[in-house]
Amino acid sequence: MTTNNSISVASPVMATYSRFPITIVKGKGSYVWDDQGHKFLDFTSGIATCNLGHVPDVVKGKLEEQLQNIWHCSNLYNIPNQEQLASLLTTNSCGDQVFFCNSGAEANEAAIKLARRYANKVKGSGSSDVVTFQQSFHGRTLATLTATGQEKIQQGFSPLMPGFSYLPYNGSEALEKLHIIKPAAVLLELIQGEGGVIPANKDWVKKLSQICKANDILLMVDEIQTGIGRTGTLFAYEQYEIEPDIISIAKGLGSGFPIGAIIAKEEAAKGFEPGSHGSTFGGNPLATAAGLATVTHILESNLLKHVIQITDYLDQQLQDLKEKYSFIKEIRGKGLLKGLVIEANAIEIVQKAITKNLLILTAGQNVVRILPPLTVTKEEINEFANKLECVFLSLEEGE
Ligand SMILES: Cc1ncc(COP(=O)(O)O)c(C=O)c1O
Structure with missing residues (x-):
C-alpha cells in the first residue's frame, strides 16, 4: 500500500459502510x-x-458434504442441486421457473431485465418501463438503485437508467396512475424494509394485482427481505392473496452463503432464452447446496x-x-x-x-x-x- 504523507488511510477496505466498532469473528x-x-x-x-x-447444523452438514465433491461448475452443464432447489421453490410458490444469481440486487436486476425483454420480445408492443414505489429499496446496481425510490441512494450516480417511475406506496393515487402509465411491470416490496418497515395494505395490493392482470402488466414482488419464512409463510405474498409473475429472493435463501434467485411464472419466463442472461457463479453447487438445505429444513420442520x-x-x-x-x-x-x-x-x-x-x-x-x-x-x-x-x-x- 502506498501512502501519501498528508493522507492517512485507516483501512484498505473502501469506506462504503460506516462500521460499528466491533469485529465479529464467530456466530452460533x-x-x-x-x-x-x-x-x-x-x-x-x-x-x-x-x-x-x-x-445452522443442517446447512453446515450439507455444505461440508458438497465441499468434498465439487465447489464450482459452469452453468454450461447441469447442476443437480440447482435443479432440486428450483423444483423446491416452484413447488412451493406460484412460479414455474427459476434463474439463480448471487445477491438481492442481482435478483432484481434479473427481474427488471426479464420484464423488459418480455415486453420487447414476447409482447412486442407497449411500454417496457418499470414502476416502483417511493421509499422502496431494491439494491445498489445501476438499474436497481434507479428502481429504488430514495434520492439519497441515487445521489451522485447520474445519469440513472431510463424507464423507471415512482408512485406513492399504499393509497389510491398509485392505482389511478397505473391505469394511465400501463408500464411493462411493477416492482413492489410487500413490506418496505430499508424504507422504514412499512407494510403494504392488503386491499391495496389486491387491487394493484387486479390492475396488473387486467392490463398485462407483470407484477414483480421483491421478497429479498420478506422471503424465506421471515413473515411466517415461505413468501410474504402468500398472505396477500395474490400470485405475482416474478418473485425475487436472496438473503435468507442460503443462510449466509451468497445466493439470489428469481422465480417466474411460465409466461413471464418466456422473456429469457439461451444467451439472454447469465451468471458465472449463479446457482453454483455450493450456493445451491446451502439453499437446498435451508429451504428443505424450513419446509420439513415446524x-x-x-x-x-x-x-x-x-x-x-x-x-x-x-x-x-x-x-x-x-x-x-x-x-x-x-x-x-x-x-x-x-x-x-x-x-x-x-x-x-x-x-x-x-x-x-x-x-x-x-x-x-x-x-x-x-x-x-x-x-x-x-x-x-x-x-x-x-x-x-x-x-
Ligand atoms: C428489499 C430488498 N431488495 C434488494 C436488496 C439488495 O440485496 P443485496 O444487498 O443482496 O444486493 C435488499 C437488501 O437489503 C433488500 O432489502
Whole structure:
C-alpha cells in the first residue's frame, strides 16, 4: 500500500459502510462473538440473512458434504442441486421457473431485465418501463438503485437508467396512475424494509394485482427481505392473496452463503432464452447446496409454525415496552421483521444497544429494526426485551 504523507488511510477496505466498532469473528444460533470474546445477542440476523441462526447444523452438514465433491461448475452443464432447489421453490410458490444469481440486487436486476425483454420480445408492443414505489429499496446496481425510490441512494450516480417511475406506496393515487402509465411491470416490496418497515395494505395490493392482470402488466414482488419464512409463510405474498409473475429472493435463501434467485411464472419466463442472461457463479453447487438445505429444513420442520407463535410473544414484549416508554410511537411489520417507530434518533439506540451486548438495526432515522433469527426462543426474546429496556433507561437518564 502506498501512502501519501498528508493522507492517512485507516483501512484498505473502501469506506462504503460506516462500521460499528466491533469485529465479529464467530456466530452460533442467535449469538455472535467479537475478537475480544464478548458475546452479543444478534437480533439483526445479518440483515434478515441468517434466518436459521448462525452456522445452522443442517446447512453446515450439507455444505461440508458438497465441499468434498465439487465447489464450482459452469452453468454450461447441469447442476443437480440447482435443479432440486428450483423444483423446491416452484413447488412451493406460484412460479414455474427459476434463474439463480448471487445477491438481492442481482435478483432484481434479473427481474427488471426479464420484464423488459418480455415486453420487447414476447409482447412486442407497449411500454417496457418499470414502476416502483417511493421509499422502496431494491439494491445498489445501476438499474436497481434507479428502481429504488430514495434520492439519497441515487445521489451522485447520474445519469440513472431510463424507464423507471415512482408512485406513492399504499393509497389510491398509485392505482389511478397505473391505469394511465400501463408500464411493462411493477416492482413492489410487500413490506418496505430499508424504507422504514412499512407494510403494504392488503386491499391495496389486491387491487394493484387486479390492475396488473387486467392490463398485462407483470407484477414483480421483491421478497429479498420478506422471503424465506421471515413473515411466517415461505413468501410474504402468500398472505396477500395474490400470485405475482416474478418473485425475487436472496438473503435468507442460503443462510449466509451468497445466493439470489428469481422465480417466474411460465409466461413471464418466456422473456429469457439461451444467451439472454447469465451468471458465472449463479446457482453454483455450493450456493445451491446451502439453499437446498435451508429451504428443505424450513419446509420439513415446524419452523414456520414456530415463527407465527414466537411472533405473538415478541409482539407482546414490544407492546409492553411501548406502554412503558412514550417515545415508542408505533410497532410495525409482520412476523419477525419488526420496526419500532420512535421519537428519538434510532442510530443512538442501536449504538447504545451494542454497549449492552445487543445487536439491532435502524430503518431510516426514527425506526429501530428488529430481525431475530426464525429459530429465536422465548428466553432470547426476554433477554432482548431486558437489554432494550436497559438501553431506554440509560437514554432517559442521559448516560
Ligand atoms: C428489499 C430488498 N431488495 C434488494 C436488496 C439488495 O440485496 P443485496 O444487498 O443482496 O444486493 C435488499 C437488501 O437489503 C433488500 O432489502
